[in-house]
Amino acid sequence: MIFKLLIPDLDLMETFSCGQCFRWTYNQGKWEGVVDNCEAEVYFADSDVLNNILTVNVSQKENTYSGSDVIKMWSNYFDICTNYTKIKENLMSIHPIIAEAVKKSNNIRILRQDPWEALCSFIISQNNNIKRIKFIIQNLCICFGDKVVNKYSFPSYEKLANLTLEDLKILKAGFRANYILDAARKISNNKVNFEEIKKFTIDKALKELYNIKGVGPKVANCTLLYGFNRLDAFPIDTWMNKALKMYFPGKDSSFFGPFAGVAQQYIFNLIRNKRIQN
DNA sequence: GCCCAGGTATAAA
């Protein structure tokens, strides 16, 4: 099925390649990806781009989801109810560097990704580069996910929980394989509970995620920001540390207010594009 | 060979 969504403040290139997600691919003017068990290509048609109308062309096995469920799913994924025009105005008023960051990389939206996919993806991201992160995640989906139509879904934690380190060698994930297994098992046997985390304060949610091996501040904050839509989460990494020291000496995430994570994403993109060293 | 990549666990100071 094919349908259209009105989504202001969305630049597909910026949003899909800013490092918040790892499974979208660009092909001849269209972006191809999988959300849950739903595969789609999305694009702005020439006649729609000025009106912020996104075309979503969904392929799925017959009747996995109803038409209205599909529209709900993709509306939620792009978080269309959140007003990014307002958020960006607020952020730009905080500091000139944020204003510059927002202007330079226009229109990044924080996607509402599945919590498990976000957690697992950012466990894989540690001490790793984006190209290889994508490679490992693609292996993970092909080897252990379900075939949707042409692509594969992200494998469930239940499925991975029953595998062994030996099984995961095929991923070439290195030392992270052990962390993936630990995460899958702890969530499967309820030692870490996503439903509880949704109700927790940010500090409590972070501590809960730290119970998983290989999950530290970076991975936990990314999981909360991208998987739980906690826009106040603030995943500081080496590049962001450089940026903070350089542009915001002495400041912490509270300086950026309730949309710290959104600010971080824009600043990160600015720094990455500038290829700042030191 | 060496260094780095959207870090973290572990040991040692």
Next chain:
DNA sequence: TTTATACATGGG
């Protein structure tokens, strides 16, 4: 409590 090193793998 802070600081150093190993960790798998692949690319530059």
